[in-house]
Amino acid sequence: MHTENPRVVFKERPGTGIPVPGEHVVFERSHSIDLDGVPLNGGFLTKTLMLSPEPFMRERMRDLCIPSYSTHAVLGDPLVSFGLVVVLRSEKEGINPGDHLYGLTPWEVYTVQPYIHGRSKYDPAEAPDYTYDVDALELQIVPDPKGAFPWSRYFSVLGAPGLTAFCGFEGCADAKAGETIYVSSGASAVGSVVIQLAKAKGLKVIASAGADSKVEYMRALGADVAFNYKTxxxxxxxxxxxxxxxYWDNVGGKTVEAAIEYSRVHARLIMCGCISEYAIGPEERYGIKNTGLIFKKRLRVEGFLAPELAPRLAPRFYAEMPVLVAEGKITAKEHITEGLENGPAAMAAVLKEGGNEAAGKPVILVATE
Structure with a gap:
């Protein structure tokens, strides 16, 4: 017996601009799956519960001739991002029905894992040496929080955003009590965790976002100075x-220029993201005009990718952060969109200037248990 298997498909490369729902990214109901009889080939069958629209998904939609830090998304296949799934059947040792897993998974309701159809043709010999094979990341079993916190926390403070914040802050900031940090996009899933990590270390925190509601959220997280950069x-x-x-950079462009201008001698600039550039062409990118101050002030500018720092710092993250979240010492907020059919619009909203109006990590609720 076949069951409907809705999915969100990458239909057309958008060039520049935000992907248009229904044109570049399309919700489809045409696929089905035999839940009892589909071959597992030593793998396991999962049901998707939640998905995470992420800015990096737009970066993967770029033209094939443009190199970047991530591998390309594959036309005609479902989108791929971080998700929470539950195991229905399994032939893989160590993974059992009822297990919950978090990691990269396609935007469809049911999937035979490990998912390989959407993997880009990645050849390390041909790719730039700064390209990371995104598809190499695998699903990991996560423990049932048993009411200590909602499952959605695995998309914010306990998921990829939290790990990114932890790795970047602990691995690059060299933070000391009494110092001042500026966090751009401070109400984002990553920025909100950076604010809390910085306050726990005794730093003065300045944070910006693009909506007044997000300003209030950043203040609630402990930011000493929170403001709307649009006003x-x-x-x-x-x-x-x-x-x-x-300076913790999530946006790029003029914000980096301002941070350079008002940095102390020997300040550290941590480059985590560049959302202002993801949906525009090279000719539209803002040219920073004061790079001479980098050597005059002896600034340290450091970019990072969490997967490269994770082997050293992930054990600490997984040991420390769930306890802090369960105790309420580290908080998070998620903005839930119900229904996979609303996935294309939710992803587009993440890429708009200032992101979603609502504070918190966007999460798509696909199904319940």
Missing amino acids: TPIVEVLREHGPLDI
């Missing part, structure tokens, strides 16, 4: 509340 110029805030010892 208050960044340079005015940094001039008054800086100089900076650390």
Whole structure:
């Protein structure tokens, strides 16, 4: 007996701009699956419970001739991002029906894992040396929180955003009590965790976002100075509340220029993301005009990818963060969109300037248990 298996498919490369739901990214109901009889070939069958729209998904939709830090998404296949799934059947040792797993998974309700159809043709010999094989990341079993916190926390503070924040802050910031950090996109899933990690270390935190509701959220997280960059110029805030010892960059462009201008000598600039550039062409990118200050102030500018720092720092993350979340010492918020059919619109919203109006990590609720 076949069961409907809806999915969200990458239909057309968008060039520049935000992917248009129904054109570049399409919800389909045409596929079905035999849940009892589909061959597992030594793998396991999962049901998708939640999915995470992420800015990096847009980066993977770029033209095939454009190199980047990630491998390309594959036309005609479901989108792939971080998700929470539950195991229905299994032929794989160590994975049993009822297990919950978190990691990269396709945007469809049912999947035979490990998923290989959407893997890009990645040849390390041909790719730039800064390209990371995104598809190499695998699903990992996660423990049932048993009411200590909702499953959706695995998409924010306990998932890829939290791990990214932890690895970047602990691996690159060299933070000391009394220093000042500026966190751009501070209400995002990554930025919100950075704010809390910085406050726990005794730092003064300046944070920005693109909506007044997000400003209130950042204040609730402990930010000493929180502001809406759309209504208050960044340079005015940094001039008054800086100089900076650390800058955490999630956006790129003019924000980096302002941070350089108001950094102390020997400040650290941690480059985590660049959402201002993901949906535009090279000719539209903002050219930073004060790079000469990098050597004059002896600034340390460091980019990172969490998977490269994770072998050293993930054991600490998984040992420390769930306890802090369960105790309420580290908090998070998720913005839930119900229904896989609303996935294309939810992904597009993540890429708009300032992101979603609602504070918290966007999560798509696909199904319940």
